[in-house]
Amino acid sequence: MTTKITPWSRRRFLAGSALTLAAPAILTSTRAYAANPFIRVGHVSPRTGPLAGFAEADDYVLGAINQAFAAGLENNGKTYGVEIISKDSQSNPNRAAEVAADLILGDEVDLIVAASTPDTVNPVSDQAEINEVPCITTDCPWQPYFFGRNGVPGEGFENTYHFFWGLEDVIGAFLDMWDKSGVAKTVGGLFPNDADGNAWGDAELGLPKPLAAAGYDLVDPGRFQPLSDDFSNQIAAFKAAGCEIVTGNMIPPDFATFWAQSAQQGFAPKVVTIGKALLFPSVIDALGPRGDGLTSEVWWSPNHPFTSSLTGDSSKDLADGYTAASGRPWTQPIGFKHALFEVVADVIKRAEDLEDPAAIVAAIAATNLDTITGTVNWADGPINNVTKTPLVAGQWQRDGDALDLKIVANAAAPDIPVTGDLKLLA
Structure with a gap:
């Protein structure tokens, strides 16, 4: 209209x-x-x-x-x-x-x-x-x-x-966190065919250039349609490249499908950092024990x-x-x-x-x-x-009976305190 x-x-x-x-x-x-x-x-x-x-x-x-x-x-x-x-x-x-x-x-x-x-x-x-x-x-x-x-x-x-x-901020927060991990700098990218995914994966404005400049290799199998039910091609590409980090931006149902199929197909990255999908406690709770250790951007917290x-x-x-x-x-x-x-x-x-x-x-x-x-x-x-508003990076970590989002990297916004240390998934 x-x-x-x-x-x-x-x-x-x-x-x-x-x-x-x-x-x-x-x-x-x-x-x-x-x-x-x-x-x-x-x-x-x-x-x-x-x-x-x-x-x-x-x-x-x-x-x-x-x-x-x-x-x-x-x-x-x-x-x-x-x-x-x-x-x-x-x-x-x-x-x-x-x-x-x-x-x-x-x-x-x-x-x-x-x-x-x-x-x-x-x-x-x-x-x-x-x-x-x-x-x-x-x-x-x-x-x-x-x-x-x-x-x-x-x-x-x-x-x-x-x-x-902006994307420059989320990339900076992710790199700040990944640099602390000590894992191999080969990253699998999950980018849906939507406005967010196309922006995050854009060759000029998205993740590829700054990741390359920081010494990371990005494996991008191409765009997938939101609400996909099969991520076998992406998982196979990440396994073949030896990806120890997975990143991207997706809706919660798509990540749940990807993460379940990763377990079924024997793909076990050491760091998984996904925008959008991993923001919410309800989503992490629904993943059960496999929600522990997942990472994401943190826009705001207590x-x-x-x-x-x-x-x-x-x-x-x-x-x-x-x-x-x-x-x-x-x-x-x-x-x-x-x-x-x-x-x-x-x-x-x-x-x-x-x-x-x-x-x-x-x-x-x-x-x-x-x-x-x-x-x-x-x-x-x-x-x-x-x-712009400040951005840091966080990890869902077991705290008693619940999972809590700990801030683990804050280089771009040091006034926002770190509340935990990054732990590897495997």
């Missing part, structure tokens, strides 16, 4: 029966804002489908944000209510574009936010760009976000902004030395709060979902004119905010519309 709307000729007020709420989708404060203006924020996330792990904590985060926004936000002497409308991308890019268009054209949101891989972030950002709606996104390496949307360096985008780390600009909570406070409320272990997206709304609050407070989308975009571009994930400052980024 590419219908373009006229920038904000409208202004909405909550008053009595003037607005009918779509209860399942709209998360608003119970506080009444009779005759007070409000800002409507659209939120898109993969609550269902193979990427649902990224949205596991959405209800908790949105509930806490809604509470933080309950008294409204001040802008130019007025108190604005904030209404959040959250929709499920179903882990499908087409669905993400559809619900983003619904938010923009149907719900008439003033600002839209999205998170969790290019499959959600890119189509939402594209809809916002087409319709001239301010947009903030996260949880996606910046290269698939920028180049996957055909961004032109030096030009960028008008209305869409992104904060997260040990990150950052504090929320919105609530004053530390990273540990936020993680512990989720565990207390849900009974489940913390997950990395919690921090970034929270940080999205830290930036939203900051932008709403600073925008010169909340009636004007261009003024909201200008406030986004001028952001310089210390968040629970680090500093968000679009004046200090690698390319237009992008700013």
Whole structure:
């Protein structure tokens, strides 16, 4: 859908029966804002489908944000209510574009936010760009976000902004960890035929060049289709090359299939470092004893030395709060979902004119905010519309009855403490 709307000729007020709420989708404060203006924020996330792990904590985060926004936000002497409308991308890019268009054209949101891989972030950002709606996104390496949307360096985008780390950061974190391992520098690459996989495996922008520069040989058998049921060709190629390290980026079901078939076919690498698939405790638990020792990037953890600009909570406070409320272990997206709304609050407070989308975009571009994930400052980024957050590397290690994600390499972000030593799988 590419219908373009006229920038904000409208202004909405909550008053009595003037607005009918779509209860399942709209998360608003119970506080009444009779005759007070409000800002409507659209939120898109993969609550269902193979990427649902990224949205596991959405209800908790949105509930806490809604509470933080309950008294409204001040802008130019007025108190604005904030209404959040959250929709499920179903882990499908087409669905993400559809619900983003619904938010923009149907719900008439003033600002839209999205998170969790290019499959959600890119189509939402594209809809916002087409319709001239301010947009903030996260949880996606910046290269698939920028180049996957055909961004032109030096030009960028008008209305869409992104904060997260880049492939150069994840490669640096992985190399920092692998260099500590002492294993052979032959690496098997697992790259799916999707936006993430194509970016990670790209000959110019992905892993091949920096790995070669660091003395590592990358064995890349080619792209596989997501939700594959047979990784025999990849396993045979890795065994033939003597790969002691396996890396890549894939969804959890694909890694589970690969890892089970590796055991069946006698392939036992000493280090396995996979992006995306190994982020979540639920995935690691499902792997049983073979989850112990797997490694991944760490974007956020209870040990990150950052504090929320919105609530004053530390990273540990936020993680512990989720565990207390849900009974489940913390997950990395919690921090970034929270940080999205830290930036939203900051932008709403600073925008010169909340009636004007261009003024909201200008406030986004001028952001310089210390968040629970680090500093968000679009004046200090690698390319237009992008700013970066710190990244380290970690390993799932047995800690009593549970597996805990230990930070084992932090060369690029020494202020984030190491909490364990790397152990080999075999």
